[in-house]
Amino acid sequence: MNPNATPSMAASAPDLAVVETALAKLTETAPGGLAHSALVAVGLADDYTVLDSPIGPLWIAWNGRGVAAVESAPDDRAFEVRFQARTGRPIRRVESLPVDLARAIDRRLGGDRRARISLDYRGTTEFEQAVWLKALEIPRGEVRPYGWIAAEIGRPKAVRAVGTALGHNPFPLIVPCHRVVRSDGTIGQYSLGGPTNKRAILAAEGLDPDELERLARAGVRYVGSDTTHIYCLPSCHNARRIQPKHRVPFGSLASSEAAGYRACRECRPSAARFVAA
Amino acid sequence: MEDLSRPADAALVRQLAADLDAAFPSLVADQQDRLFTIAVRVLGNRSDAEEAAQDAFVRAYRALAGYPAERIRELRLRPWLTTIVLNVCRNRTRVRRVATTELAFEPASEPVTDPFATRHARDLWARLLSGLPPAQRTAIVLRHVDGLSYTEMAEALGRPEGTLKAQVHRGLAALQTAFLAAQRREREEMTA
Numbered sequence: 001m002n003p004n005a006t007p008s009m010a011a012s013a014p015d016l017a018v019v020e021t022a023l024a025k026l027t028e029t030a031p032g033g034l035a036h037s038a039l040v041a042v043g044l045a046d047d048y049t050v051l052d053s054p055i056g057p058l059w060i061a062w063n064g065r066g067v068a069a070v071e072s073a074p075d076d077r078a079f080e081v082r083f084q085a086r087t088g089r090p091i092r093r094v095e096s097l098p099v100d101l102a103r104a105i106d107r108r109l110g111g112d113r114r115a116r117i118s119l120d121y122r123g124t125t126e127f128e129q130a131v132w133l134k135a136l137e138i139p140r141g142e143v144r145p146y147g148w149i150a151a152e153i154g155r156p157k158a159v160r161a162v163g164t165a166l167g168h169n170p171f172p173l174i175v176p177c178h179r180v181v182r183s184d185g186t187i188g189q190y191s192l193g194g195p196t197n198k199r200a201i202l203a204a205e206g207l208d209p210d211e212l213e214r215l216a217r218a219g220v221r222y223v224g225s226d227t228t229h230i231y232c233l234p235s236c237h238n239a240r241r242i243q244p245k246h247r248v249p250f251g252s253l254a255s256s257e258a259a260g261y262r263a264c265r266e267c268r269p270s271a272a273r274f275v276a277a
Numbered sequence: 278m279e280d281l282s283r284p285a286d287a288a289l290v291r292q293l294a295a296d297l298d299a300a301f302p303s304l305v306a307d308q309q310d311r312l313f314t315i316a317v318r319v320l321g322n323r324s325d326a327e328e329a330a331q332d333a334f335v336r337a338y339r340a341l342a343g344y345p346a347e348r349i350r351e352l353r354l355r356p357w358l359t360t361i362v363l364n365v366c367r368n369r370t371r372v373r374r375v376a377t378t379e380l381a382f383e384p385a386s387e388p389v390t391d392p393f394a395t396r397h398a399r400d401l402w403a404r405l406l407s408g409l410p411p412a413q414r415t416a417i418v419l420r421h422v423d424g425l426s427y428t429e430m431a432e433a434l435g436r437p438e439g440t441l442k443a444q445v446h447r448g449l450a451a452l453q454t455a456f457l458a459a460q461r462r463e464r465e466e467m468t469a
Contacts, residue, residue, distance in 0.1 A: 019456070022402045026403055034327055042301070
């Protein structure tokens with residue numbers, strides 16, 4: 001009997017051989033995306049999508065281990081080529097971010113530092129990771145000098161290496177390397193489209209980059225309060241609360257300490273003591 | 278001990294032991310149709326099956342990542358992956374409290390050139406298979422759809438070969454009876 005027989009074509013119980021042949025035809029071909037999705041889940045491939053941002057479209061890639069890249073690019077192809085050259089992993093464009101990740105990124109960019117976002121650190125050094133984790137501690141609307149990061153991670157002389165690590169940050173915006181500025185108070189470089197974008201992001205976070213640079217040009221590195229006798233980095237939220245009549249500018253740690261002021265425990269300005277650049 | 282019955286699998290297992298991340302994509306490419314087929318036939322639903330197969334690969338990767346190289350080299354890939362995908366399927370049906378036999382069967386997506394008669398027969402056999410009790414259905418799927426040996430099935434299911442042969446035997450007999458019943462029903466509907 002033909003194993004393809006339909007009930008209307010036969011009237012008796014089929015032979016076992018017929019049943020076995022029919023069963024052998026019940027194999028399926030896996031849906032096209034299954035293999036890639038499985039590899040994304042274990043971190044051996046990535047998905048990406050394009051998000052709108054105040055500084056233009058951003059390409060963001062992720063896998064089961066976390067976010068793998070945030071970049072600007074001229075188009076999908078350019079992003080894919082660069083990503084594959086860096087990671088060696090296949091990558092696929094999808095409609096949107098996973099819901100949890102989208103929500104966490106929204107919260108993080110909105111200033112909630114507790115929003116948990118896993119990051120795929122493969123291919124990066126422990127030093128780089130230490131720099132990026134420290135940058136994550138800088139609150140929205142504030143900036144710290146490169147030397148501050150270097151001192152805080154226990155490598156006070158590695159100011160230039162901190163700058164390099166921030167320049168190689170694969171997760172800009174999520175890891176806010178835009179909140180790290182030159183030790184002379186100028187805004188400095190930015191991997192995601194240069195200083196113009198850095199200023200735009202800082203301004204969107206509520207900081208006035210022009211005012212920051214004006215203070216720097218005037219030689220002001222720290223700001224104290226003559227009521228509390230505490231001094232801060234100029235963008236520290238505590239410094240910004242000091243009323244104009246109580247603000248005391250300082251050009252150096254030595255002058256603030258000589259005046260009897262102590263360092264703010266939140267922005268820890270004395271960590272920037274070992275400034276080299 | 279190396280899997281002598283499946284030389285290609287044994288070669289893949291050696292690659293997995295040497296460099297898991299480099300070889301795992303080959304494992305997924307080789308095994309995705311198998312795991313998806315088993316999941317479809319056990320769960321009776323393509324979208325659940327896709328998730329189950331994907332979940333099985335994730336579990337397999339995590340397990341392999343924790344195994345020393347000697348243990349990976351001793352794996353018999355097919356039975357091992359079969360155990361994983363069946364566990365995933367069992368957990369899914371348990372969590373959802375859905376009796377899989379009650380699920381409406383989704384017709385397989387066939388090429389449009391497939392003759393209607395072939396598709397009709399395929400859907401019919403799939404539906405009859407999904408009506409079997411779970412243990413018989415699983416045994417039939419592994420033996421006659423996936424083509425595992427009884428030795429591999431015994432390893433995958435942790436049951437004696439004799440028990441599995443009996444389940445397959447009873448399952449095939451039940452399918453013969455069910456096919457006959459389906460024929461009668463269809464004939465009655467045509468003459469009604």
